[in-house]
Amino acid sequence: MLEDVERIEVIRGSGAALWGANAVNGVVNIITKHSADTQGGLLSAGGGSEELGFGAFRYGKQINASTSARAYLKGFERDALARSAGQSAGDAWNKMQGGFRLDSDLSDADSLTLQGDMYAADLNQQLLLAALAAPYRQTVGDRSMASGGNIISRWQHTFSDTSSSTLQLYFDSYNRREAYIEEERHTGDLDFQHRFALNDWNDIIWGLGFRYSSSDVTDIYPDLISFNPTDRDNSYYSGFVQDQLTLVDDTLWLTLGSKLEHNDFTGFEVQPTARLMWGPHPNHRLWGAISRGVRIPSRVDADMSLVGQTLPPFTGQNATPFPLALAVMGSQTYQAEQLLAYEVGYRFSPNPAFSLDIAGFYNNYSTLRSYQPSAIDTSQLPAYLRQPFYIDNGGAGRTYGIETSVVMKMLDWWRWDVSYSALKSELSSNAYYREAISPQHKLSLRAALNPVSDVTLDAWLRYVDNASAFTLAGPATSAPIPRWIYGWDGS
Template identity: 35%
Template sequence: MMKLKSCFCGITATALLALSEAAPMAYAAVANEYFDLDLNQLMNITITSVAKRDQQLVDAPAAVFVITQEDIRRSGVTTIPDALSMAPGIQVAQISASKWSISSRGFAGFTSNKLLVLIDGRSVYSPAYSGVFWDAQNTLLEDIDRIEVIRGPGGTLWGANAVNGVINIITKNAETTQGGLVRASFGGEGAWSLAGRYGGRLSETTFARLYLSADQFGGNRLAESEADGNDSWHPTQVGFRMDGRPDDDNEWTLQGDLYENEGDQWVIPYWTSSSPYYSTLDDDFDAKGGNILGRWRRELSPDQAITFKAYYDYNKRQDAVFNLEFSTLDLDLQYETPIGARQKLTMGTGYRSVQGDFDETYQVNLPDRNDSLYSVFIQDEINMVENRVWLTLGTKYEYNDYTGSEWQPSAKLLWKPAENHTLWGSVAHAVRTPSIVEQYGRVLMARYPVYMGGVYVGAGSLNFIGNQDYDSEEVNAYEFGYRWQALRNLSFDLALFYNDYDEVYTVFPEQSNLDVNSTFVNAQSGNGKGFELAMDWQPRTWLSFALAYSYLETDLTTEAWVGTQAGSDWVAKSAPKNQFSLRSSLALADDWRLNLWLRYVDQVSCRNTVNLLGDPVTIDDYYVFNANLIWSPSENLELMLAGQNLFDSGQLRYLSEYQTPATEVEPLVYGKITWRF
C-alpha cells in the first residue's frame, strides 16, 4: 500500500503543480452533453460495454440501459447504488446506511454474486466472497459520464462472474472537466457532503483533473423501533485523471483514486466461544485502498486499433468479522480489425494476479491466497445482409486456479427490418467461478449449548465450510429484444429472457461431534424468466417522462440428497417479481426545474443469522417517492432542494443474510449548492 500511495501522491503532486501553473480554460457550459439531446439522439449514444468497442446503443444486441450524467443530476441521488435504481431489471435495496443488495434478474443479497461491476473497465468484484463492497465505490458523481447497465450474460467479453449482468461506470475524459467545481450539501440526521474538483490543460495535447470528496451519511433506525441503527458512514476519497492525445493515432489515460471509508455497525448476532455465546457487538469498520489505471490506444487505420490497459488495485477492510487485504494486478491487450467489407473482429488476451491476505477472526477464517487468471477471447461481427442483419459470434477461454478451464461462448443476431425498428436475439453461456470462502473458508453461523439427558456436555457450532470440489455455477441464457423509435420524442425498449441455471450453490449439513458443518455444494438448478421495458417520452421540450418496468419469476430445485427445498424457495423469492419506476422532469422556467421520481418494489423474502433456522422474513412491497427543485440563477451556479423517501416515515427494504440487523430507511431532506468556475 505504501508503494501505491507514494506513486499516487507523486503523480498527484506533479499534476497539481502543472495545473496551478497552467492558465485555466474558460468555463464553457454547465449543462451535460446529454441535456439538449432529443430521444432519437439518445438512442444513438456511443457505448462500449456490449462489444468492448464503440457502437451505437441502437445497434447493441443486448439488454442495455444507459444512465447519463444528466439522469444522475436530475435524479438528486447521492450514491452510485441509488443511481442504479433507474435501470430496469436491476434490484437495488438498501440494507443499512452503507450496505446494499444489488442484483440483476434475481439472486439478491448482500453477497449478490452474479453481477460483474466495473469502473472504467476495472473490476471491483471481490474475490473473497464474490460480491461488491458498495461502500467503497465513491467515484465523484459529477465525474461520471454514463453508467452502462447490461442485463444478461457478458462472459464472452468480460469473463467469469458476468452471469446475470455487467455494470460499467464510465468517467469523463479530463478534457471535458476543465475549470473548477465546488459542491456542498447538508441534510437531516447530520448528513453532509463536500466535494471539489479542478481541471486544467497541462500541454496542447494533455488535460488533467483532481478531485476530493468527503461525505457523512446519518444512520438508519432499527426496524420497528425508534432506536438508532448505529450505522452512520463517513467515506473520503481523492483522485486524479490525465488524458492525452499526442497525435491523431494515439491516445492515453492515466487515473487513480485513494479512499478511506469509516462507519459504525451492529454485529448481530456476534458469536463468542463462551456462554451465553449469542451477543451483540457495537462495532465499527475501516476500509481503505487505492488504484491506479493506465490505458493506451493506437489507431492503426480507421477501423483497426490496438488497446493496452493495466491497473493495480489495493483494498483493506478491518472489523470484528472481516480482516482482509487484497492486491490485484490486471493486464489486458485488445486488437480490433475488419475482415473484408462486412466483418469486424475483436480479440484479446489478459492476465490477472490476485494476492489475498487474511487475519483470522472467531467468525471467519480464510487462508492467504495468491491466484492467477489467464484469458483469451475472440468475437466476430458479420454484416450478413448489408445494413440489415448482423450476426455476432464469440467465445472466451479462461484458466483459473479454482476450477481450471472455462469456456463462455455466445451468438447474437440483430435485424433492422425498417427504419427505427431493431430486433435482436442472443444465446449465451456464462459461469460464476468459486470464491475463496466457497472452496477454502470457514464462516461461523451459530454457537449453542448442547445438552444430553438434561446434562450440559459442551458447546456446538454451525459452520459454513469450504469445499475444494465446489465447481462453477452455470447459466445458459436466451434473450430477445425489440427497440422502436415510434416518434422523435417517443421510444420503447423491450427485453425478454429465459435463463437456465445449473450447479447453483447451496450448503449440505453434516453432523461432526457437537458441530454441524454445512459444506458448499453445487446442488441447485432451475430457471429465471421475465421481461423488462423502458420507455422515454418527451411530449414537450420542457417536459419528459422515463418509465421502467420489470417482471421476474425464478424457480429453483434442490437435489434430494441435500435434504431440504427451503433454501431454493428462499433464493427464488429474494428478488421482487414486479418493479416499476417513473421519472418526470418539468422545466418551470428557464432557470427552474422540478424533478419527480416514483418507484414501486414488490415484496421479497430474506433470511439472516438472527433467525437462521426459522422461516424467512417477508418484506412487504413499498413505494419510494423522491422530488427535487433545481434553481440555476446563472450558468455557473446551481441550487437544489431535494427530498428522498417522502411517502414513508421509515422503510425496511432488505435484510442482510449475515450479521446485520434490520434497519429502516428514513426520509431525508437536503439542500445542495454547486458552483462551477
Template identity: 40%
Template sequence: MVLQCRLNIFGWRHETMIWPHLIPTVSNAGTAIGRMVLVAIVLFIAVATSWGAGPGGQSQAGSGELTDLSLEALMELKVSSAAKKEQRVADSAAAVFVVTQEDIRRSGVTSIADALRMVPGLDVARIDSNKWAISSRGFNSRFAGEMLVLFDGRVVYTPLFSGVFWDRQDTVLEDIDRIEVIRGPGAALWGANAVNGVINIITKQADETPGGLLSAGGGTRERAFGSARYGVALGSHSDLRLYTKYLERDHFKDSNGSDGTDSWHMIRGGFRLDSNPSSQDTLTVQGDVYDGRLGETYVNMLPDSSTHNTVTPVFGGTILSRWKRSFSERSDMSLQLYYDRSEQELYVIGEKRDTLDLDYQNRFPLGSDHEITWGLGYRFTHDTIANSTYVFITPDSQDNRLYSAFVQDDITLVTDRLHLILGSKFEHNDYTGFEVQPTARLLWTPNRQNSVWMAVSRAIRTPSRGENGFTLYTPTPASQQTPPVFFQFNGSNRLKADELIAYELGYRAQLAEGYAFDAAAFYNIYHRLDVHSQGQPFFETAPDPPHVAIPGYLVNSGNAQTCGFELAVDAHLLPWWRLRTAYTFLEFVEEHAAPDAIPWDPKGEAPRHQLSVRSSLDLPRNVELDLWLRYVDRLTNLAVGSYVTLDVRLAWKPVKGIELSLVGQNLLHDRQLEFQQQILSTQSATVGRSMYGMVTWLF
C-alpha cells in the same frame, strides 16, 4: 430435532428459522418533514410561475434542459460495454441501458448504488447506511456473485466473498459521463462472473471538465458532503483533472426504531490525465485513493450470541494506464494496465489484497463482411487474511492467477440490416481450471428507428476465495445449553463453476416523435449452484467453548430456472416535461437441490414486480422539479414487505454556473426495510425519510 437455517454466506443462500424476522413499522407520510417538502414544492412552483409570467399571465419558456438530449439522440447514444467497441444503443444486440450524467443530476442521488435504481431489471436494495445489495434478474445479496462491475474498465469485483463493496465505489458524481448496464450474460467479452449482468461506470475525459467545481450540502441523513474538482489544460495535447470528495452519513434506525451504529465517513481523492500525443494515439493515466470508517452492528456473535457495535476501517487505492491507437473507424488496438490495493478490518475477518491486471485488445476488419475483435488478459492477486476465532479462511495467504483470451466476429449478413455476432471467452483460473463462455447473437435493424435482437449464451461464476476454504460458526437455539450447539458452515476446494445458459430476445424502437421504447425478455437455466448439505453432528473442543457442531458442507447441487421481461418507455410529453417509466417482471419457474441439501428457496429473495416512474419538469426562471416514484414487490423469504416510495428534487439556477437544490428522499415512509442482511450476521437497518440541500458552483 431438526434445525433449519437460512444464510447467505459469501454469495450462496440457505434457509433459517433461527432469527425472527422483523417487520418494519411504516408511519403515515404526513409527518413534519413530509409537510415541509410539500410546502416547499408549492412555494417553488408558485414563485417560479409568477416570475416567468408574461403579459396576461402567460408563462415564458422554461430552462430547456430536457431538450438538450432528444429521444432521437438517445437512440444514437454510444455505448462500449456490449461489444467492446463504440456503437449506438440501437445497434447493441444485448439488453443495455444507459444512465446519463443528466439522469444522475436530476435524480438527486448521492451515490452510484442509488443511481442504479433507475435501470430496469436491476434489483437495488439498501441494507443499511453504508451497504447495498445489487443484482440483475434474481439471486440478490450483499455480495451478488453473478454481477460483474467495472469502473473505467477496471474490475471491482472482489474475489474474497464474490461481489462488490459498494461503499468504496465512488467519485465526484458530476464527473461520471454515463453508467452502462447490461442485463443478462456478458461473459463472452468480460469473462467469469458476468452472469446476470455487467455494470460499467465510465467517467468523463479530462478535457470535458475544464475549470473548477465546488459542491457542498447536508441534511437529516446526509449530514455533510462536499466535492472539489479542478481541470486544467497542459499544453495543446494534454488535460489534467484533480478531485477530492468527503461524505458523512448519519446512522439509520433498525426495525424497532432504535438508532443503529451504521454511520459512514469517507474521504477520497484522485486525478485523471488524458493526452493525445498524435492524431492516432490517446493515453490515459488515472488514480484514486480512499480512506473510510463504516459503522456496523454484528448480531448473534459466538460464544454467547451477543451483539457488538464496531467501526470498520477501509483503505485502498488504484492506478490505471490505458493506451489506444486508432487505425481507422473499424480498426484499433488498446493496452491497459492497473494496480489496485485494498485493506479492510472487519470485526470477524480482515483482508489486505493486491491486484495487478493487464489487458490487450485488437479490432480489425476481415474483408467487407467481418469485423474481428480479440484480446488477451492476465490478472494476479495476492491476499493476506486476518482470521478470527469463529470465522476463518485457510490458507491465510494465497496467490491467484487468471489467464484469459476472447474473440468475437461481427458478421454482416445484410448491409445495415442483419448482423450475426459470434464470440467466446476462454479462461483458466486456479479454482475450476479451463472455462469456455460462448455467445451467439443476431441483430436485425430494418431502419434506424427499430431494432430486434436475440441471443443464446453460456456464462459461469467461479468460486470465491471464501467459498474455497472458509469455516464459519453461527449460533443455534441450543447455543445456551450445556454443551452448546453451533452451526459449522464449511467451504470446499472441490467446487465447480456455477453455470448459466441464457436465452434472450429484445426490441427497441422510436415509436413516434418524442417516444422511445425498449423491451427485453429472457429465460435462464442455472446449473451447479452452491448450496449446503447437512452432515452428522459431532463434538469438538475448539474453538472455545467445547461444543456440538452441526456441519454444513458447500456443494454444487442447486439448479434453477427463471424467466421475465423488462420494459422501458421514455417520452417527451411536452417540450418542458419528460416522463420515464420502467417495469420489471421476474419469475422463478423451478428451483431444486439434492435431497440432503439444507432447504433452499431463492425465489423469495427477489421482487417479482418492480416499477419506476420519473417525471422531470423544466419550469420558468431556470427552476427544475423532478419526481421519482418507485414500487418494489415483497421479499417473502426475508420478511420484507412491498413498498412504494417517492423522491422529490427542486433546483434553481439563479445565475450561470450556480445551482441550488433541495431533495427529499423516501418521503412516503418513516422506516422501510428493503433487505435483510445475509452475510457475516450484521444488523440490517430501515431506510427512513430524509432531506438535504446542496449548492453547486461551476467556474
C-alpha cells in the same frame, strides 16, 4: 464525482463472452468524461437529516495543447438509520476520497490516459454473531475501517478508420478490518484489445488478459470465522474473440463470440454467445441471444469456515446436552456455477421523442452453491459440538421474466421515463437452507423537467415488491422492503 460521469451503460443479460467470469446476469459500465471536458473549478456541498454533510471539489486544467488533467476531493458524513422500533441501527459512517485523471494525445494516432483514486472510510455497524457459550449469540458494535487506492494507465492506438487497439494496466490495493476478520488484498491486471474490420461485413474484436491477486487474511476470532490458508495468491488468464457479421445490409446482423479463461480454482472456462438482430424497418429492431456464463469460486467458497448459528442444548433442533455450532465450510473441490441464458427483445423508435423497449429472458442455472451436512465433529467436547455444512454444487434453478421501458419526450423541456420488470425465481432448496428470492415486481415512473437552461427538476416514484432472505437450517423469513419509494429533487 457524479458530475464527471459521462454515461452509465447497463448491459442486459450475460456479458461473459466479453467481460468474462462473474458477468452472469448483467454488466454496469460507468464511463467518465475526458479531462478536457471538465476544465475549471467545481464545488458542490449539502446536508440534511440523514446525509449530515457532503461536499466535493474538482479542478481541471489544460496543461498544454495536447494534455489536460483534473483532480478532485470529496467526502460525506452519514447518520445512523433507525430500526422499526425507533432505536438507532448503529450504522453511521463517513468516507473521504480523492483522485485525478490525465489525458494526453501523444500523436495523431496515440492517446494516453492515467488516472487514480485513494479513499478511507469508517463504517459503524451492529453485528449479530454466534457465540459458543450462553447466551449463544452476541451483539457487537463494530467500527470497521476500510482504505485503499488504485491507478490505471490506458494507451489507445488508431491504425486506421476501421482498426484500433487498447492496452490497459491497473493496480488496486485495499485493506478492510472488521470486528472478526481483516483482509488485505493487492490486484494487478493487464488487458489488451484490438478491433478491426476484416471486410465490409465482418467487424472483429479480440483480446488477451492477465490478472494476479494476492490476499492476506487475519482471523481475529478463529473459532467463529477463519480462512485456511490465510494467505492465497491467484492468477487468471483470458482470451476472447467476437465477430459481428452483417448478413443483409442494414437489415440482419449475427454476432458470434466466446471468452476462454483459466483460473486457479476451476481451471478452464468457456463462455460463448450467439446474437441475432433483425431490422425489418429503420424504426423496428427484433433480436435474440443464447449465452453461457459462469461464476467462479472465491476464497469464501474454497477456504472459509464460518459458525453462523449456535443451537442451545436441549432445544427443538438440538436434543444433546451440548451447544451445537452450525458451521459453513468451504470446499477445494467447489466448481463454477453455470448459466445458460435465452433472451428475446423488441425495440420501437418511430422518432427521437418516443421509444419502446421490451425484452424477455429465461435463465437456466446449474451447479449452484448449496450446503450439505456431514458427520458431527466432537473434537471440541465438552465445550460444544460442531455440525459442518460443506459448500457444494448441488443447487439448480431457473429465472424468467420480462423487462419493459418507455421514453416519452412531451416537449423539449419535459420527458417521461417509465419502466416495469417482472421476475420469477424457481431455485432449489432443501431441509437445510432456503434460497433468497428477489422482488418479483418493480415499477419506476420518472419525470424530468428543464424549464430554463439553469434549472433541472426530477420527480421519481418507484415500487419494489417483497423479497425473502437466505436462511440456514430453518425456514425462509420474509423481509418486506418499503413498498413505495418516492422523491423530489431540484437543482
